[in-house]
Amino acid sequence: MSRKGILFVISGPSGVGKGTLRGKLMETPCEDLIYSVSTTTRQPRLGEIEGRDYFFTDADTFKSLIASGELLEWAVVYNNYYGTPKKFVLDNLEKGTDVLLEIDIQGALKIKNVIPDGVFIFVLPPSVEELGKRLNARGKDSQLEIERRLACYDEEIAHLDKYDYMVVNDNILEAAEKIRAIITAERCRVRRMQ
């Protein structure tokens, strides 16, 4: 029995640790799982590497990618563009390789419209207070920015019911193990077999 590739989407509120979680997962990646690097106009954070964490680009280049239909989805998040290169994702799924995406909530919901049989995983903070602490500890956002992000939280969490799985990111290792389990389990699904 063979099957098409499965799209796994890690998503959740800003500051919840999606990037760290994805980094932990890809340190020792699951077999036959490939990470789809997003394109963004935001500035690289400390330690982020071009082509591994993001393709960093400028607004004009980004707009030309939109215009030529090369993005599976794109969104403006906190004044920066983020997008998912289309060809890379679709080609891998077609040839049976599973693809991992790490993406904000707006983007995930757009992807779900295009690839409804993807696996959508919502990463939650242990609490909204803890999310505030993490955004503060990250030290990269102004107080105003942090307040704006926290204000979005209730609206973001309201989308939880559109996701397949939820994983609380309390302990990074445990959360990564749960995502690994979800990947293993989805690969055993009868309905995905051809």
Add this chain to the structure above:
Amino acid sequence: MSRKGILFVISGPSGVGKGTLRGKLMETPCEDLIYSVSTTTRQPRLGEIEGRDYFFTDADTFKSLIASGELLEWAVVYNNYYGTPKKFVLDNLEKGTDVLLEIDIQGALKIKNVIPDGVFIFVLPPSVEELGKRLNARGKDSQLEIERRLACYDEEIAHLDKYDYMVVNDNILEAAEKIRAIITAERCRVRRMQ
């Protein structure tokens, strides 16, 4: 967020290694997972223990359990009665404990009618030839019995599409790990949260 208990059903053709797999899983059981011991009129196999592997009973007692509605399902498999005690399963699910059942295909399909949101896992042999070898190696069935079991195989496998997951029991440790992953993943499902 809280949830009801989840029923996990390990099922598959006779000789595929369901019992060994369940034994391996329960050696180091998942947290908050309880095994529902079935009742049977068949003779204990070497190493099987009353109350751990089965409740062994006689046909008259079994028939009285049927008559008093104390079984969630029951079936005659190769001239022996097998049944699932009802109260134990329903009480545990109600209080939020996950329950594991190991059961033949007829039984699993009946359980699915009663508890449709259970998680149904079909254990497959690597091949039908390998299944024949295992039935022979087990040395407990006559050649006629083995041929009868293998003849049922095509009919049994036709029920695969009624299951949620399939796990090939090629390597017992890997198969047990896949079932653990399925348990972990299902516990993260958004639709199971209340």
